Amino acid sequence: MADLRKRLLVYTAASIMIAMKLLSAECRDPVxxxxxxxxxxxxxxxxxxxxxxxxxxxxxxxxxxxxxxxxxxxxxxxxxxxxxxxxxxxxxxxxxxxxxxxxxxxxxxxxxxxxxxxxxxxxxxxxxxxQYFPPIIDTQPPLLFPPNNNNNNPQPVFLNNGFPLYACTHIILISTALAFSFLF
CATH class of the missing domain: 2.60.40.420 (Cupredoxins -  blue copper proteins)
Structure with a gap:
């Protein structure tokens, strides 16, 4: 039981640190x-x-x-x-x-x-x-497979369009869920 509490404390602290790091990149400080x-x-x-x-x-x-x-x-x-x-x-x-x-x-x-x-x-x-929304970073998602055509200007096929996080609360929820998933 004490081992479980110790692990819970470590993972909670880790999730908070991850969330703070991600939030510093995605949020803005009050002005x-x-x-x-x-x-x-x-x-x-x-x-x-x-x-x-x-x-x-x-x-x-x-x-x-x-x-x-x-x-x-x-x-x-x-x-x-x-x-x-x-x-x-x-x-x-x-x-x-x-x-x-x-x-x-x-x-x-x-x-x-x-x-x-x-x-x-x-x-x-x-x-x-x-309401503040962080800027959307325009990055190309990974290729599903290279184009297979003979034209000189091939168009890549993308796996998806990505999913930008629009609210800082998403980051906290995701990092906390990841931390707790290691517990069990």
Whole structure:
């Protein structure tokens, strides 16, 4: 029984290490986006629409709002409130201390504005968040058999079209299943 536990621990650790190695190749690290582009740029002097149009936001990324908390704050609002600069009935007040972060947890457009009257001066930002999919590596799968024709430009016959992994969770599941298959 102790031998089985030891083997289970070794294979679990191995599967976690394999998964982490594969994930580092297939996933991306979260990015911290400084809203407005700088350290303390949540203020009316920034064109936030222009700034956000040059960024790519993915699920898991973070927004950093740097500002003077005595003058400004940050409210998450819905689209209507964003468009009309409505400061009440907000979704969440993310203001804590003037150097605040917000995690982008789902693929949707997030809306933020200043709730102290500066929204009409441009202190609002829409953040379109996408799900991240790793790039597909274009590799040719193995040949099933060489072409058997006499033309000068033979076309290879492929075994399959391959199957790229689109989500990082697949890698964890596959490596864990492989590790546990050695147990029994």
């Amino acid at each position: 911290l986006h400084r809203v407005g582009g700088g350290r303390f740029t949540w203020n009316p002097d920034i064109n936030f629409t222009e700034w956000s149009s040059h960024e790519h936001f993915y699920v898991g990324d973070w927004l950093y709002f740097g500002f003077d908390k005595k003058m400004y704050n940050v409210l998450e609002v819905n689209k209507t409130s964003y468009e009309k600069c409505i400061e009440r009935e907000f979704i969440m007040n993310i203001t804590k201390g003037g150097r605040d972060v917000f995690n982008l947890t789902e693929p949707k457009t997030y809306y933020f504005l200043d709730g102290r009257g500066h929204c009409f001066k441009g202190m609002k930002v829409a953040v379109p968040v996408e």
